[in-house]
Amino acid sequence: MEEKKNKYKIETRNISVYYDHKKVLTNVSIQIEPNSVTAFIGPSGCGKSTFLRLFNRMNDYIEGFRKEGDVFIDNKNIYNKRTNVEELRKAVGMVFQKPNPFPKSIYENVAYGLRIQGINKKNTLDEVVEKSLKKAVLWDEVKDDLKNPALALSGGQQQRLCIARALAVEPSVILMDEPASALDPISTSKIEDLIHELKKKYTILIVTHNMHQAGRVSENTGFFYLGELVEFGNTKQIFTNPANEKTENYITGRFG
Amino acid sequence: MNNSLKNKITDQVFKYFAILSTMFGLVVLAIFLADILNQGLSRIDWSFITSLPSRFPEKSGILTALTGTVWIFVLTALISIPIGVAAGIYLEEYGKKTRLANILEINIANLAGVPSIIYGILGLEIFVRTMGLGGSLLAGSFTLSLLILPIIIVATRESIRAVPKTIKEASFALGATKWQTIWSQILPASAGNIITGIILALSRAIGETAPLIVIGALAYVPFVATSPMDEFSVLPMQIFNWISRPQKGFIINAASAIIVLLVFVFIMNGIAVYFRYRTQKKMKW
Structure with missing residues (x-):
């Protein structure tokens, strides 16, 4: 089948997801432009994390996972049989809800993504580690302690390290699954500033429980409820003048 | 009250x-x-350790039994560690969680409780007779490997299961393959516990007598084994033999051999504890 070329970075067409017989996402179609921040909000269990994990195929490991419909990144169907999942994940980085650095040094955490590609040259690694840590605004805090264990850092620093680790393999898309939900307000605001900065070069998809955060960092917002994408559009509009009653109820805090 | x-x-x-x-x-x-x-x-003196067995208690030594135990220890480790760890990795990381896998899991756990003499009979039939290895060191090591494989497999699986899932996810999300994730994240993080399981298993193997009696290990071997195909004795066999003799001198010899066996086990455990300490120090938890 001929794949239609278009300007969108990411596109889903009628995607539905099942875990065994349980349907967790229903007919979600969405189009995302490059170099933008898109937030997904909704109550727990609405399918927003499942949706996010479609884009780097992390759902593949869940037993009973099955999907209908297509997901395109750069006009390529990423669930094609020919798709190299490892290559896909280099292009689509991910930051998780809880900071999950490897039990290694700060340096080795950032270098890991390159080492698994067979890049072990010290100069190259040094350069990438420094560049990535600078991009994640962590360099100044850790530049003298690169050999120290990553787990000795504070939670907020660990999360920025995880972002640096993801940036090191030079993705074009970054998925963030509630990246600040385990952090204090100051660390959270640092992460949000960072998202603003990263948007210039990357396409960012962020799942969040925190509606203020969605309002602060994103251009577009999608509201999920019971596995359906109820509303998707400009963040300002969704927050000030939602088209759907459910969206309005959720945003005004009447449920969720 | x-x-x-x-x-x-x-x-x-x-x-x-x-x-x-x-x-x-x-x-x-x-x-x-x-x-x-x-x-x-x-x-215990130098001549006790370096003498061949004899029918006079005061001339008897444990040279053949001690070298036999060292041979058995090394060969059993070489056979059982790779197979056991690989099987544990397969069952935990690759095998689908089907009903067959469940049955397999229960059976492996049960095998760890089978009396060791049963393994001796199995070894006699398969290694000594069918494969024609005779009562050799190799046949003994294979038999003892069978005996301790379930312990190593179960220990490996449990250690791997204890590694946080988030580490695995982080590795996959960076584009690592399954093998890369296992080799550079999961195994280093679980190595300490796996090594502990291996120590326990190998300590059990070198203390075993029953299965080796069944496959035909000898109590009196008047030469030192120089190849895996040689006939052999081990310390527990020697101790068992001496204790069943009537002369008082052999009873004393048995006690001395027990001390040597204990020291051997302590040294091996010490080395393993050292390795465990080193791998854990490398992990920056």
Whole structure:
């Protein structure tokens, strides 16, 4: 089948997801432009994390996972049989809800993504580690302690390290699954500033429980409820003048 | 009597019961050690370790039994560690969680409880007769490997399962393959526990007598084994043989050989503890 070329970075067409017989996402179609921040909000269990994990195929490991419909990144169907999942994940980085650095040094955490590609040259690694840590605004805090264990850092620093680790393999898309939900307000605001900065070069998809955060960092917002994408559009509009009653109820805090 | 007083008494009773239980184990061990050391220590000298067995107790040594034990230890480790760890990795990381896998899992756990003499009979049939290895070191090592494989497999699986799933996810999300994730994240993080399981398993293997009697290990071997195909004896066999002799001198020899076996096990465990410490130090938890 001929794949239609278009300007969108990411596109889903009628995607539905099942875990065994349980349907967790229903007919979600969405189009995302490059170099933008898109937030997904909704109550727990609405399918927003499942949706996010479609884009780097992390759902593949869940037993009973099955999907209908297509997901395109750069006009390529990423669930094609020919798709190299490892290559896909280099292009689509991910930051998780809880900071999950490897039990290694700060340096080795950032270098890991390159080492698994067979890049072990010290100069190259040094350069990438420094560049990535600078991009994640962590360099100044850790530049003298690169050999120290990553787990000795504070939670907020660990999360920025995880972002640096993801940036090191030079993705074009970054998925963030509630990246600040385990952090204090100051660390959270640092992460949000960072998202603003990263948007210039990357396409960012962020799942969040925190509606203020969605309002602060994103251009577009999608509201999920019971596995359906109820509303998707400009963040300002969704927050000030939602088209759907459910969206309005959720945003005004009447449920969720 | 009010309730809180009753609770307090129960609490105290249990505390003293627990202390007594601990003491019981330690006292028995201490008596055993004191008895063995008392009987055997005076007999241990260089010639005891470097002499071949003889029908005179005071000329007898443990050279063949000790070298046999070292051979068995090394060969069994070489056979059982790669197979056991690989099987554990497969079952935990690759195998689908089907009903067959469940049955397999229960069976492996049960195999760890099968009496060791049964493994001896299996080894006799498969390695000694069918494969024609005879009563050799190799046949003995294969038999003991069968015996300890379930322990290593179960230990490997449990250690791997204890590694946080988030580490695995982080590795996959960076584009690592399954093997890369296992090799550079999961195994280093679980190595300490896996090594502990291996130590326990190997310690058990070199203390075994029954399966080796069945496959035809000898109590009297008048030469030192130089290849895996040689006939052999091991320390537990030698001890068993000496203890069943009527002469007092052989009973003393047995006590001395027990001391040597204990020291051997302690040294091996010490080395393993050192390796475990080193791998854990490299992990920056």
